[in-house]
Amino acid sequence: MAGQPHYFRFVDLFAGLGGFHVALRELGGEAVFAAEWEPGLNALYEINFGIAPWSDVNELDTDEVIAQHVPDHEVLTAGFPCQPFSKSGKQQGFEHTLQGHLFFKVHDILRVKRPGRFILENVPNILSHDGGETKATITRMLVELGYEVDIRRLSPHQFGIPQVRERAYFVGASVSAGGLAGFEWPDESKEETSITTTLDSEAPPVREVPARTHYAIDMWRDFLSRAPRDVKLPSFPIWSMEFRANYPYEDMTPPRAWSQRRPGKLDKFAGSFGFPLDGLSIADQKMLIPSHSRRDGDIDFPAWKRAFIRQNRAFYSDNRKWIDPWLDEWRPWDLPSSFQKFEWNAQGGVRDIDEYVIQVRASGIRVKRPTTAPALVAMTQTQVPILGAKISGTGARRYMTPTECARLQSLDGITLPASDIAAYKALGNAVNAKVVRRIAEPLLKPLASRETPTDSTMSRIIVAREAA
Numbered sequence: 001m002a003g004q005p006h007y008f009r010f011v012d013l014f015a016g017l018g019g020f021h022v023a024l025r026e027l028g029g030e031a032v033f034a035a036e037w038e039p040g041l042n043a044l045y046e047i048n049f050g051i052a053p054w055s056d057v058n059e060l061d062t063d064e065v066i067a068q069h070v071p072d073h074e075v076l077t078a079g080f081p082c083q084p085f086s087k088s089g090k091q092q093g094f095e096h097t098l099q100g101h102l103f104f105k106v107h108d109i110l111r112v113k114r115p116g117r118f119i120l121e122n123v124p125n126i127l128s129h130d131g132g133e134t135k136a137t138i139t140r141m142l143v144e145l146g147y148e149v150d151i152r153r154l155s156p157h158q159f160g161i162p163q164v165r166e167r168a169y170f171v172g173a174s175v176s177a178g179g180l181a182g183f184e185w186p187d188e189s190k191e192e193t194s195i196t197t198t199l200d201s202e203a204p205p206v207r208e209v210p211a212r213t214h215y216a217i218d219m220w221r222d223f224l225s226r227a228p229r230d231v232k233l234p235s236f237p238i239w240s241m242e243f244r245a246n247y248p249y250e251d252m253t254p255p256r257a258w259s260q261r262r263p264g265k266l267d268k269f270a271g272s273f274g275f276p277l278d279g280l281s282i283a284d285q286k287m288l289i290p291s292h293s294r295r296d297g298d299i300d301f302p303a304w305k306r307a308f309i310r311q312n313r314a315f316y317s318d319n320r321k322w323i324d325p326w327l328d329e330w331r332p333w334d335l336p337s338s339f340q341k342f343e344w345n346a347q348g349g350v351r352d353i354d355e356y357v358i359q360v361r362a363s364g365i366r367v368k369r370p371t372t373a374p375a376l377v378a379m380t381q382t383q384v385p386i387l388g389a390k391i392s393g394t395g396a397r398r399y400m401t402p403t404e405c406a407r408l409q410s411l412d413g414i415t416l417p418a419s420d421i422a423a424y425k426a427l428g429n430a431v432n433a434k435v436v437r438r439i440a441e442p443l444l445k446p447l448a449s450r451e452t453p454t455d456s457t458m459s460r461i462i463v464a465r466e467a468a
Contacts, residue, residue: 007028007029007030008024008027008028008029008030008073008074008075008444008447009029009030009031009032009071009072009073009074009075010024010029010030010031010032010073010074010075010076010077011031011032011033011034011035011070011071011073011075011076011077011109011113011115012024012031012033012034012035012053012077012078013034013035013057013076013077013078013079013080013105013106013109014035014036014037014057014078014079014080014081014102015034015035015036015041015045015053016036016038016041016079016426016429016430016431017041017044017045017048017409017411017414017416017426017427017429017430018034018045018048018049018411018414019079019409019410019411019430019431019432019433019436020077020079020119020431020433020436021034021045021048021049022410022411022414022433023433023434023436023437023440024075024077024436024437024440025049026437027437027440027441027444029075031049031051032071032072032073033051033054033069033070033071033073034049034051034053034054035053035054035055035056035057036053036054036055037055037056037057039055040417040422041417041426042055044415044416044417047415048414048415054069057102057105058105060105060108060109063108063112066108066109066112066113067112067113070109070112070113072113073113073115074115074116074117074447075115075116075117075118075119075440075444076106076109076110076113076115076117076118076119077118077119077120077436078106078118078119078120078121079120079121079122079429079430079431080102080103080105080106080120080122081102103138106120107141107142107145110142110145110147111145114145114146114174115174116173116174116177116447117171117172117173117174117443117444117447118142118147118170118171118172119169119170119171119436119439119440119443120169120170120171120172121167121168121169121170121431121436122167122168122170123167123168124153124166124167124168126138126168127151127153127168135151138170139151139170142170142172146174146175146176147172147173147174147175147179148172148173148174148175148179148180149170149171149172149180150170150171150172150180150183150185151168151169151170151171152168152169152171152185153166153167153168153169154166154167154169154185154435154439155167155435156408156409156410156432156434156435157193157372158188158189159186159188159189159434159435159438160189160191160193161193161408161410161432161434161435162193162194162195162197162198162371162372162373162408163372163373163374163375163376163408163409163432164372164373164374164375165375165376165432166375167431167432167435169435169439171183171439171443173443173446177446178446180443182442182445182446183442183443183445184442185439185442186438186439186441186442192371193371193372194370194371195357195370195371195372195373195387195391196370196391198373198400198404198407198408199387199391199392199393199400199404200393200401200403200404201392201393201394202393203401203403203404205394205398205399205401206399206401206402206420207399207420209386209397209398209399212335212339213339213360213386214397215335216335216339216360216365217353217358217365217386217397219330219332219335219339220342220353220365220367221352221353221354222326222329222330223326223342224344224351224352224353225351225352226322226323226325226326227319227322227351228322231319232347233344233347233351234311234312234315234344235344235347236307236308236311236312237308237341237342237343237363237364238312238315238341238342238343238344238364239290239292239308239309239312239340239341239364240273240312240327240332240340240341240342241272241273241290241332241333241337241340241341242272242290242309242312242313242316243273243274243312243313243316243320243323243327244270244273244274244316244327245270245271245272245273245274245290245313246269246270246274246313247266247269247270247271247277247289247293248266248269249293249301249305249306249309250306252265253293253299253300253301254266254285254286254289254293254294255293255294255295255296255297255299256299256300258282258285258286259299261282263277263280263281263282263285266285267279271285271288271289271290272288272289272290272333273327273332273333275288275333277289290337291337292305292308293305293309338360338361338362338363338364338365339360339364339365340364341363341364341365342364342365342367343363343364343365343366343367344367345366345367345368345369346367346368346369349369352388352390353367353388354388354389354390354391354397355370355388355390355391356368356369356370356388356391357369357370357373357374357385357386357387357388357391358385358386358387358388358397359374359383359384359385359386360383360386361383370388370391373385373400373408376405376408376409376424376427376428376430377428384399384400384405384424385399385400385405386398386399386400387399387400401420402416402417402420402423402424402427403416405423405424405427406423406427408427409427409430409431409432409433410432410433410434410435411427411430411433
């Protein structure tokens with residue numbers, strides 16, 4: 001959409017750091033209402049944007065209250081809470097007692113205020129949650145309000161931003177005003193990305209990488225260096241606890257033996273790293289079985305888990321000559337389970353961890369090429385990307401700073417929470433402003449023909465923006 005931005009009013013629900021606000025303000029929008037329940041982000045939103053958000057949307061509990069407190073607007077945006085639908089949570093969806101019902105608050109505001117357009121954002125798992133029923137319910141409810149709806153999964157890396165973070169976007173436009181006629185999803189960028197464009201080599205580290213994390217990274221760096229050049233590194237997750245293990249996982253499994261109260265069935269087998277199970281109680285055997293194979297009630301392992309166990313044991317069998325000395329020197333069994341697992345996502349690249357971006361996850365230490373950063377997640381310090389010593393700009397491994405992470409979310413320039421932990425968490429929850437803008441431009445194009453607001457209104461908007 002070329003030319004000068006045009007004026008429209010929007011509301012920003014579950015606003016967080018204000019990614020929707022940043023994007024729509026650039027397109028000429030004025031926020032007339034925002035809502036954010038977290039007190040620190042609520043206060044920060046007013047500092048950044050000059051509007052005091054409503055706190056708890058649950059207090060918008062009747063049509064009369066909504067009509068009274070939510071001003072008329074042309075566009076509604078909402079990144080409603082994703083935890084009920086995320087793969088990393090329990091996936092309770094609409095049954096989540098605290099957050100799963102919050103889509104219905106969005107629906108209430110749409111029903112009462114009838115804005116012409118909306119953009120909603122959530123984790124991509126919402127599209128397949130409950131066998132697709134969640135997506136179908138949301139779509140049906142929006143269509144019943146008189147909107148034409150379309151959905152697309154998009155990630156910042158598709159628009160030249162060096163972060164892989166796929167999200168589901170729902171867009172809608174009132175059928176009575178032409179619906180989505182003329183709307184097209186934005187084209188993907190062809191430009192190459194590099195995380196180095198977001199880095200500040202002079203930025204002081206916000207905190208040190210823990211010594212145990214360094215140890216685990218060094219351990220896997222040595223694993224890579226010991227692997228012969230002609231050995232292809234696995235594309236599947238490396239589970240080092242399966243090296244030397246031979247406990248049953250096909251017809252018989254440890255949970256099945258335990259459910260029968262017969263630990264002796266495992267006496268002739270070895271658990272993690274080859275530690276014998278002979279003569280041990282169920283409680284002691286559980287300590288020596290990998291966490292992925294001892295979950296209560298997990299009697300029959302799914303096919304993917306059996307495949308990973310089989311592949312890891314085969315890889316060890318083929319390479320034990322150099323893996324055994326590595327095990328004995330580094331003793332990975334003394335480390336937490338997440339450090340015992342490794343994901344090498346740089347096939348064909350130089351085998352040096354310090355050339356890459358590292359992320360410590362529950363699923364293991366993941367190593368990625370520096371073309372893109374891992375997805376920022378609403379977690380504590382533990383999953384913040386770590387820059388290898390050879391790409392950090394400082395000559396040492398370090399966490400990405402909150403400011404660098406803000407650039408990954410296209411939110412550089414706004415004030416972040418003072419605490420680095422709070423900043424990382426908020427950025428992990430944030431919507432990417434550049435992605436939103438690319439979606440919003442064609443969606444809001446019909447608003448460009450609207451009558452321009454009065455000079456007094458525009459003056460008020462300009463004053464508010466300068467104050468922010």
